[in-house]
Amino acid sequence: MDGTVSALIYWITHSFNWTSLLLVLIIVVLLVWIYRTPHFYQERTHDQRLSESAQRLQIDQYYRESNGNEIKDNLAWWTEFLADPTKKAEELGGNESGEMDQEHIDLLNDRMKFIMQFGSARTVKLLALYMEKTYTKSLDNDGVLICLAYIVASLKSDYTGQNALPLDLLRIKFNDFEANERKYRRICRKIKRVTGIDQRLTYHQLK
Incomplete structure (x- = not known):
């Protein structure tokens, strides 16, 4: 990741124009998306498990109360x-x-x-x-x-x-x-x- 950032900085300082800026923004967005995707999946899985656990606790509580x-x-x-x-x-x-x-x-x-x-x-x-x-x-x-x-x-x-x-x-x-x-x-x-x-x-x- 550090090498990629250094290469981008070098490219910007030696050949800057609006097209280059747009390409840089696209690359940055892609890198952020690649970095965040596993975290997003983990968060969604975690939320689903919490929901299932809450539902299970509700059932267990009712099960005990009603025999x-x-x-x-x-x-x-x-x-x-x-x-x-x-x-x-x-x-x-x-x-x-x-x-x-x-x-x-x-x-x-x-x-x-x-x-x-x-x-x-x-x-x-x-x-x-x-x-x-x-x-x-x-x-x-x-x-x-x-x-x-x-x-x-x-x-x-x-x-x-x-x-x-x-x-x-x-x-x-x-x-x-x-x-x-x-x-x-x-x-x-x-x-x-x-x-x-x-x-x-x-x-x-x-x-």
């Missing part, structure tokens, strides 16, 4: 939804016509509000995607399964600190997983494109 029952119930409810979405949908139907009555609407709203209150930004984003696609009826059965697998895996990480890949949850559930794996991964790529969240539940910035 963990509500958290366990919420995770179990969504896990049951993934394990048998047809059965859960029938339960939420509430009557023979399949239309949700107010009691079951309130139940679903409570499950979603719990995620909005205690889930990570990642889980909220995945829930929002699932509900949006459900309202517009633009998900087929495979799409429903993938979205639910992402939500359950993200909740498991939020509530327990244990990581599980969404596709691994489906691999446990289905004995024909390999036959449909290509289709599942295609849906995963769509989720990443829409949300910024990849198959390992990591992201640089939520979309």
